[in-house]
Amino acid sequence: MNTLVLQFIAEARDYLDEAARGLLALEQSAHDASLINSIFRNFHTIKGTSGIFPEFAPITRLTHGAEDLMDQVRNGQRELDTGSVDLLLGVLDQVGAWLACIEDHEELPPGAEQEGSALRERLQQLLQPADEAPATAETTSSEPPDEAFIELQDWARSVTQDWPTEMLTLETPAVAFWYRPEESCFFLGDDPVNLLRQLPEPMLLELLLPETVPPLEELDPFTCVVSFRGVVVESVERIRSIFQYIPDQISMVPITPALLLEKSVAEPLVPEQLEPLWTAAPASQQQQPPDEPKAAAQDQKKGAATSFIRVDQRLVNQFMDLVGELLVARNALPYLCQRAETVYRVPQLAAELDGKADTISQIVSSLQDVALEMRMLPVAKAFERFPRLVRDISNKLGKKVNLVMEGEETRADKDVIEALSEPLIHMVRNSLDHGVEQPAERTAAGKQPEGTIHLRAFQETGSIVVEIVDDGKGIDPARIRAKAAEKGVATPETLAAMSDDEVIQLIFAPNFSTADQISDLSGRGVGMDAVQTMVTTFNGTVRVSSLLGKGSTVRLTLPLSMAITRLLTVKECGCTFGIPANDLLETLGDLPLSSITTLGTAPGLRVRGELLPLYSLGRQLAIPQSHAWFPERFSAVVVKVRGETVALAVDEFCDIIDAVMKPLAGMLAKNSFYGGSTILGDGSIMLLLNLPQVIDYAAET
Amino acid sequence: MPLRLDSQTTPPVLYFEGVVTIEETDQLLEALKEQPGLCADLSGCEHLHTAPLQALKLLKVPISTLPHGNFWKFCLDPSPTPAECSQRLIFDP
Numbered sequence: 134m135n136t137l138v139l140q141f142i143a144e145a146r147d148y149l150d151e152a153a154r155g156l157l158a159l160e161q162s163a164h165d166a167s168l169i170n171s172i173f174r175n176f177h178t179i180k181g182t183s184g185i186f187p188e189f190a191p192i193t194r195l196t197h198g199a200e201d202l203m204d205q206v207r208n209g210q211r212e213l214d215t216g217s218v219d220l221l222l223g224v225l226d227q228v229g230a231w232l233a234c235i236e237d238h239e240e241l242p243p244g245a246e247q248e249g250s251a252l253r254e255r256l257q258q259l260l261q262p263a264d265e266a267p268a269t270a271e272t273t274s275s276e277p278p279d280e281a282f283i284e285l286q287d288w289a290r291s292v293t294q295d296w297p298t299e300m301l302t303l304e305t306p307a308v309a310f311w312y313r314p315e316e317s318c319f320f321l322g323d324d325p326v327n328l329l330r331q332l333p334e335p336m337l338l339e340l341l342l343p344e345t346v347p348p349l350e351e352l353d354p355f356t357c358v359v360s361f362r363g364v365v366v367e368s369v370e371r372i373r374s375i376f377q378y379i380p381d382q383i384s385m386v387p388i389t390p391a392l393l394l395e396k397s398v399a400e401p402l403v404p405e406q407l408e409p410l411w412t413a414a415p416a417s418q419q420q421q422p423p424d425e426p427k428a429a430a431q432d433q434k435k436g437a438a439t440s441f442i443r444v445d446q447r448l449v450n451q452f453m454d455l456v457g458e459l460l461v462a463r464n465a466l467p468y469l470c471q472r473a474e475t476v477y478r479v480p481q482l483a484a485e486l487d488g489k490a491d492t493i494s495q496i497v498s499s500l501q502d503v504a505l506e507m508r509m510l511p512v513a514k515a516f517e518r519f520p521r522l523v524r525d526i527s528n529k530l531g532k533k534v535n536l537v538m539e540g541e542e543t544r545a546d547k548d549v550i551e552a553l554s555e556p557l558i559h560m561v562r563n564s565l566d567h568g569v570e571q572p573a574e575r576t577a578a579g580k581q582p583e584g585t586i587h588l589r590a591f592q593e594t595g596s597i598v599v600e601i602v603d604d605g606k607g608i609d610p611a612r613i614r615a616k617a618a619e620k621g622v623a624t625p626e627t628l629a630a631m632s633d634d635e636v637i638q639l640i641f642a643p644n645f646s647t648a649d650q651i652s653d654l655s656g657r658g659v660g661m662d663a664v665q666t667m668v669t670t671f672n673g674t675v676r677v678s679s680l681l682g683k684g685s686t687v688r689l690t691l692p693l694s695m696a697i698t699r700l701l702t703v704k705e706c707g708c709t710f711g712i713p714a715n716d717l718l719e720t721l722g723d724l725p726l727s728s729i730t731t732l733g734t735a736p737g738l739r740v741r742g743e744l745l746p747l748y749s750l751g752r753q754l755a756i757p758q759s760h761a762w763f764p765e766r767f768s769a770v771v772v773k774v775r776g777e778t779v780a781l782a783v784d785e786f787c788d789i790i791d792a793v794m795k796p797l798a799g800m801l802a803k804n805s806f807y808g809g810s811t812i813l814g815d816g817s818i819m820l821l822l823n824l825p826q827v828i829d830y831a832a833e834t
Numbered sequence: 835m836p837l838r839l840d841s842q843t844t845p846p847v848l849y850f851e852g853v854v855t856i857e858e859t860d861q862l863l864e865a866l867k868e869q870p871g872l873c874a875d876l877s878g879c880e881h882l883h884t885a886p887l888q889a890l891k892l893l894k895v896p897i898s899t900l901p902h903g904n905f906w907k908f909c910l911d912p913s914p915t916p917a918e919c920s921q922r923l924i925f926d927p
Contacts, residue, residue, distance in 0.1 A: 185881060327884075334905060342888075349870075349893055352863070354862075354863060359888045361909075
């Protein structure tokens with residue numbers, strides 16, 4: 134696709150996001166001028182940049198309409214009510230959908246014109262009542278014309294002297310204009326030439342240059358120093374609407390017989406003749422200082438240009454992959470050192486190699502940090518849709534909900550942030566739908582009529598934790614028990630033995646939630662098993678806790694980055710396996726057989742007074758050479774799996790390494806025991822254990 | 835790339851193609867520093883942003899071929915005198 138279009142899509146999306154955030158914030162503080170200006174500029178810029186592509190005209194027209202509405206808000210002509218915010222958000226959604234279509238098909242969808250005009254009509258209906266009032270205010274300007282206006286008049290007279298008389302009696306009179314763009318206009322995203330091209334082809338157009346021009350070396354090409362003067366056959370109103378956001382930069386004089394009657398400004402026109410001229414160019418007389426937000430935006434743009442560059446995501450991913458490969462190659466160095474010493478018997482070379490290996494390791498580590506940092510995004514990226522989601526859903530449900538977001542600056546890998554979005558939507562929706570009660574119900578329960586949902590993110594030892602906390606009615610364990618028994622998720626005996634806390638985790642069980650339960654289940658309904666699946670895929674965990682009548686907390690934990698995984702390598706039956714360091718609590722080496730306690734037939738391991746279930750890794754993985762029971766002496770790793778602490782017996786544990794895990798392909802991809810593979814320093818392949826699956830298998834057998 | 839320099843010709847020619855945005859201004863100035871005598875060929879140009887346009891005008895870069903359309907003729911041709919302006923008015927809008 135044309136890089137210009139790609140750039141347009143990326144930038145327009147940023148502006149759409151910013152406008153949506155602004156609109157939601159504006160609902161809270163309706164008179165925040167800087168917010169209003171910022172939203173106005175967002176629409177204005179999208180309109181301006183889309184104008185470069187004639188085939189995207191519906192975007193230009195629609196954003197123009199939205200910009201008109203925001204202009205009225207900006208001028209204090211109207212207030213933004215919920216209806217107009219809804220409509221403007223609808224415009225943003227529509228443009229967003231069009232951008233997605235352009236990205237996929239390089240063109241707008243077939244019905245874009247109709248969709249756009251339907252929204253424009255609604256915008257127009259909002260605009261009309263306010264339009265009528267200010268019109269009179271604008272025409273009451275009795276300021277005398279300024280020098281530029283007089284100069285334009287003189288110029289218009291001189292160039293139209295020899296006009297045939299029929300030109301003066303056109304239904305739409307020709308208009309002389311002088312457009313003097315602001316020096317900083319480029320920084321505001323304006324392209325004067327593009328604006329002029331929105332006019333019909335001019336009868337005459339001059340480009341005026343400053344008298345002195347600096348030499349090439351000193352030229353600042355980003356300061357606009359040119360102005361445009363010309364004659365065009367177009368109504369004053371239409372020209373004014375094209376230049377409506379920069380009225381101080383355009384002067385207009387309609388070329389009428391009255392204009393030509395006078396030969397000089399020294400002989401003034403009679404008031405009746407003068408009036409239409411002044412009316413034609415009222416706004417041009419007041420030279421307004423550039424307003425502050427504009428200047429701020431300019432500074433911001435200048436700053437942004439030097440601090441950030443947009444990089445194709447493919448390049449970043451490629452860089453990341455290469456750093457991963459480098460990491461694997463580095464892992465081979467200690468192995469080589471060892472071979473130099475023990476196999477080739479050159480201890481000096483081994484020592485030198487070892488020294489170099491250290492240096493390379495340090496550089497690779499730094500490079501790895503940079504590579505990870507490059508992909509880091511603030512969680513705000515995943516949170517940004519929620520103010521809108523909460524607003525729309527709570528309005529629809531007739532509930533009052535206050536959304537509080539905390540820790541939006543918490544950063545994690547782009548893939549993690551993206552993976553978070555879907556489960557978060559499920560959970561926030563569930564909180565809104567089933568958690569927070571109707572205002573009347575809340576008041577009856579002695580609560581504030583307005584419910585609160587906290588969306589909170591923070592880092593915790595290599596993980597990003599996101600909590601969704603609501604102060605709704607909570608989850609009733611009794612109802613979950615009944616539902617679980619009914620659905621056959623667990624036997625009545627198992628359920629009876631489970632604590633309330635364990636029972637409510639059943640909402641994540643695969644068979645627990647199906648679509649028909651949405652309405653009749655007081656607790657969380659749809660899609661929680663989907664949340665669980667997604668979270669497990671990303672080596673994360675999800676837990677829910679709840680106090681009946683007080684509210685619920687869902688806690689999602691995902692690794693900060695999925696690109697590079699820190700692993701403990703363990704050996705079992707001659708094979709090497711990786712255990713994610715995040716799951717690891719401790720390692721216990723050289724244990725005697727007598728340390729095993731049996732609970733019925735199930736083996737257990739007592740660790741500091743606590744009896745943990747003990748599993749043999751070899752047997753769990755059904756490795757043929759695995760021991761029938763446990764060997765005389767064995768090692769064990771204590772791991773946390775889905776919130777439960779268990780011990781896993783292995784033959785020995787080796788190093789902790791950083792590895793880039795590659796997804797499994799072919800037959801192995803279907804084996805849920807393994808989460809990926811990597812190549813070790815000696816060239817052998819290591820499989821990463823997917824502990825929840827390995828342990829679940831144990832529980833089932 | 836919207837700007838393409840052919841330095842094999844005399845004078846060297848800088849071709850403007852498609853939509854020339856503000857992003858190309860630096861490249862234009864670099865080309866002018868490298869080849870001060872170059873001339874510009876805008877026959878393939880569909881849109882020229884004001885920033886590169888004003889650079890062409892301010893630095894009086896000779897233009898061998900204009901883009902299609904009167905608009906560009908007005909913008910890029912040497913500024914006419916008022917008398918010429920009067921002559922050049924197009925009465926068929």
